[in-house]
Amino acid sequence: xxxxxxxxxxxxxxxxxxxxxxxxxxxxxxxxxxxxxxxxxxxxxxxxxxxxxxxxxxxxxxxxxxxxxxxxxxxxxxxxxxxxxxxxxxxxxxxxxxxxxxxxxxxxxxxxxxxxxxxxxxxxxxxxxxxxxxxxxxxxxxxxxxxxxxxxxxxxxxxxxxxxxxxxxxxxxxxxxxxxxxxxxxxxxxxxxxxxxxxxxxxxxxxxxxxxxxxxxxxxxxxxxxxxxxxxxxxxxxxxxxxxxx
Amino acid sequence: xxxxxxxxxxxxxxxxxxxxxxxxxxxxxxxxxxxxxxxxxxxxxxxxxxxxxxxxxxxxxxxxxxxxxxxxxxxxxxxxxxxxxxxxxxxxxxxxxxxxxxxxxxxxxxxxxxxxxxxxxxxxxxxxxxxxxxxxxxxxxxxxxxxxxxxxxxxxxxxxxxxxxxxxxxxxxxxxxxxxxxxxxxxxxxxxxxxxxxxxxxxxxxxxxxxxxxxxxxxxxxxxxxxxxxxxxxxxxxxxxxxxxxxxxxxxxxxxxxxxxxx
Numbered sequence: 001x002x003x004x005x006x007x008x009x010x011x012x013x014x015x016x017x018x019x020x021x022x023x024x025x026x027x028x029x030x031x032x033x034x035x036x037x038x039x040x041x042x043x044x045x046x047x048x049x050x051x052x053x054x055x056x057x058x059x060x061x062x063x064x065x066x067x068x069x070x071x072x073x074x075x076x077x078x079x080x081x082x083x084x085x086x087x088x089x090x091x092x093x094x095x096x097x098x099x100x101x102x103x104x105x106x107x108x109x110x111x112x113x114x115x116x117x118x119x120x121x122x123x124x125x126x127x128x129x130x131x132x133x134x135x136x137x138x139x140x141x142x143x144x145x146x147x148x149x150x151x152x153x154x155x156x157x158x159x160x161x162x163x164x165x166x167x168x169x170x171x172x173x174x175x176x177x178x179x180x181x182x183x184x185x186x187x188x189x190x191x192x193x194x195x196x197x198x199x200x201x202x203x204x205x206x207x208x209x210x211x212x213x214x215x216x217x218x219x220x221x222x223x224x225x226x227x228x229x230x231x232x233x234x235x236x237x238x239x240x241x242x243x244x245x246x
Numbered sequence: 247x248x249x250x251x252x253x254x255x256x257x258x259x260x261x262x263x264x265x266x267x268x269x270x271x272x273x274x275x276x277x278x279x280x281x282x283x284x285x286x287x288x289x290x291x292x293x294x295x296x297x298x299x300x301x302x303x304x305x306x307x308x309x310x311x312x313x314x315x316x317x318x319x320x321x322x323x324x325x326x327x328x329x330x331x332x333x334x335x336x337x338x339x340x341x342x343x344x345x346x347x348x349x350x351x352x353x354x355x356x357x358x359x360x361x362x363x364x365x366x367x368x369x370x371x372x373x374x375x376x377x378x379x380x381x382x383x384x385x386x387x388x389x390x391x392x393x394x395x396x397x398x399x400x401x402x403x404x405x406x407x408x409x410x411x412x413x414x415x416x417x418x419x420x421x422x423x424x425x426x427x428x429x430x431x432x433x434x435x436x437x438x439x440x441x442x443x444x445x446x447x448x449x450x451x452x453x454x455x456x457x458x459x460x461x462x463x464x465x466x467x468x469x470x471x472x473x474x475x476x477x478x479x480x481x482x483x484x485x486x487x488x489x490x491x492x493x494x495x496x497x498x499x500x501x502x503x504x505x506x507x508x509x
Contacts, residue, residue, distance in 0.1 A: 052405040070406035075399070081275045082453045083399075092396040092407050116454070142406070 002027050003063050003140050003172055004049050010057030011044055018044050020196050022058070026140065031166060031173040031186060033203075036193035037215055042176045043073060045193065046144050049174070066140065069133030069171070071126070073144040077117050085120070086113035089132045103131040106168075107161060122149045126158060134165065140172040141165070159186060251366055252479065258368045258376050259471025259489060262432050262441065265380035265425050267464025268387045270446035271456065272418055275398050279443050280329070281318055284336035286426050286438035288314035290343030293360050293430070297350040304375055304427050312423035314339060319419045323412070340435070363434035363486030365475070372431055379428035383421045387460075390417055395456055432471075433486040440490045441467060448497035451504030466496050 002025040009022040019041040026032050036042050047053040049060055050070060062068075077083060089100050097113075104110050107127040112120070120128060126146055133141055143162065147155040163186050166173055175187070190206040192198040198211040206212050273282050289307045296306025318335060322328050347355055359367070368376070387394065397404040397414035404411045422442075429438045445467040446459065453459035474489030481488075 047402065050402075050406050052402050068406050070403060072400060072402050075403070077399070078275055078277070080447075080450055081398070082450065082455055082459055084455060087455050088399075091399065092392040092404075092409060094392075114454075136407075 001063060003066055004174075005061045006049060006058065008058035009045070009048060009055050009060065011041075011048060011053065012056050017195065019048070020057070022193075022197055024049065024191070024197075026172050026174055028139070029166070029170050029172055031163075031175065031188045033175045033177055033187040033190045034193055035177050035190060035206075035212075036198075038178060040194045042178070042193055043144055046142060046174070046176055050142060063139070067136055067138045069136055069138030069141045071129045071133050071141070071143040071146050073146075073148065073176075075125075075129065079118065083117045084113065085109075085115050085117060085128050088117050088128065089135055091132070093136065095135050099135060100131075103135050104128075106134070106165075107131045108157075123154045123158070126150065127161070130161070130165075134169070137169070138171050140174060142174045144176045145178060146175070162186075251368075252475065254368045254370065254373055255365045255475050255485065256472055257373055258365055258432050259475065260468045261373065261377040261380050262425075262429050263380075263445070263464050263467030263471060265383040265421075266429070266441050266467050267445060267449075267462070268460040269383055269418070269421050269425055270442035270467075271449070271460045271463050272387070272394065272398060273422070273442045274446045274450070275456075276418070278418075278422075279439065280332045280336070281315075282422060282439040282442050284318055284332050284339065285311050285315045285422050286429075286435050287336045287340035288343070289426050289430050289435040289438070290360060291339050291346060292343070292427075293435075294343050294346030294350065297347065297355060303430070307430055308423060308427035310339075311426040312420060315419040315423045319415060359434070360430060361434045361436050362484055363430070363432050363437065365432050365485045365489070366478075368431055376428045376432065379424045383424050386417060386421060390414060391457075394418065433489060437486055437490050441493065444490065444493040444497050445470065448493065448500040451500045466493065470496055 004024070004026050006022060006024040009024065010020045011018045012020075022045060024045070034042050034045065044053065048055050049062075050068060051060065051062070085104070086097070086100050089095065089103065100113060101110070104112055107130050109124050109127045109131070112124065112128070117125070117128065130141075130143075130146070141162070146162075147158050150158060162173060162175070165171065187203050189201065190203050191200045192206055192209070192212050192215065194215060198215065199206055199209040201209070273279060288310050292307035292310030293303055294306075295301075295310060296303045299306075314335065318328075318332060321331055344357070347357065356364075393404070393409050394414050394417065396407060396409055397411040401411040404414070425442070426435075426438055429441060433441050446463040448466050449459045449462035453462055470493035471489050474492040475485060477483060477492065478485040478488040
């Protein structure tokens with residue numbers, strides 16, 4: 001059974017249509033990447049799927065009791081709020097100190113429990129966010145452009161970590177990205193979004209799709225090799241037909 | 247030997263601090279300082295309406311403060327430019343209240359008691375109201391602590407964890423109205439916001455965790471109440487403002503220490 005299913009999903013503010021006719025499903029253990037240019041409605045779709053926003057058309061169904069680990073695009077901590085990493089990881093649900101230490105080690109920032117959240121570097125902060133999401137033993141990890149502000153090395157390392165996490169926990173991963181390089185080959189499925197679903201399929205299918213190229217050009221092709229990822233199993237995905245860019 | 251009225255005043259200040267410590271921390275974290283001001287100023291309008299309709303002053307204050315707090319938080323979700331809107335609402339409510347009080351028939355009302363508090367005239371019945379209201383707010387915040395904190399950190403993180411940030415915001419909004427209603431007698435409408443913000447701001451420096459900051463803010467508020475009362479007794483200064491001055495002095499010391507000893 002799908003973890004999250006959406007059918008004919010749409011969101012409009014008055015006359016402004018932000019998303020329309022989006023059908024979406026993600027199954028256990030799947031890695032799905034959502035790509036699209038800025039303003040294409042990626043974050044909006046994620047927020048609809050999580051129930052942060054309510055759709056103006058269509059509906060979202062989450063499997064009952066679904067545990068979601070959410071890593072937001074950005075999180076600004078007000079300087080007036082004193083917050084250690086360990087306390088942040090225990091929000092809103094308390095966890096044993098040992099579990100917190102173990103999770104920090106898993107995401108590659110061991111021993112930072114007592115550090116103030118505001119004192120972390122960009123990369124450490126993203127990993128802390130990930131650790132917090134993982135502590136709830138999620139069925140699905142939702143990451144909204146989690147590598148913003150990281151350099152290319154940091155980005156590659158972060159995606160390697162996500163892949164490790166998937167392998168270890170079996171959680172599904174829904175990843176939002178504004179470009180395809182580095183992460184793309186790790187995905188089982190890529191959905192290209194631009195107000196609606198432009199095209200959908202395996203990473204290479206999407207990278208070759210004219211709709212994708214119309215949005216992104218050819219520039220990212222070479223970078224796909226940056227992070228090769230071998231699957232020892234096969235997927236059969238259909239490639240969405242009949243995209244239009246009206 | 248301490249006078250009876252001084253003991254009641256001290257108990258009133260300490261009781262109020264139980265609520266303003268944690269609530270004030272949220273006011274600081276969520277940048278609701280001006281929001282607190284507007285709600286507190288609305289209390290004067292509540293006083294006027296209560297006097298006109300011969301209702302209990304605390305009830306009138308509570309109702310009008312709650313209405314103001316709800317109106318302001320509703321406006322903020324509608325995307326109004328809050329700085330100017332709050333300024334308009336805050337001062338309009340205050341001015342309207344002052345005008346309305348002049349229509350109250352009968353004996354002339356001692357306005358300064360409502361503007362600056364009248365802690366030395368606190369009765370045992372007042373004390374029951376203050377401790378009841380403050381205890382209620384403190385218990386509510388303690389109960390919802392984790393949810394309130396998550397919602398304060400990020401609406402989206404809260405929603406992904408199944409927490410309704412609007413509901414948590416509403417709890418803080420109503421708590422603010424309760425605190426305004428019970429604090430009116432202690433420090434008065436003009437200085438309630440000061441008692442919310444100054445102890446919490448003073449607690450920020452030494453605190454390393456949100457819980458510490460809330461508890462520390464309550465302790466600072468209580469200490470400032472006692473110190474302010476002592477100073478008021480000693481130097482014959484107005485009690486409410488003296489309490490706020492004491493809190494400000496603690497803030498100053500805390501700020502200097504944080505500057506000199508960066509953690």
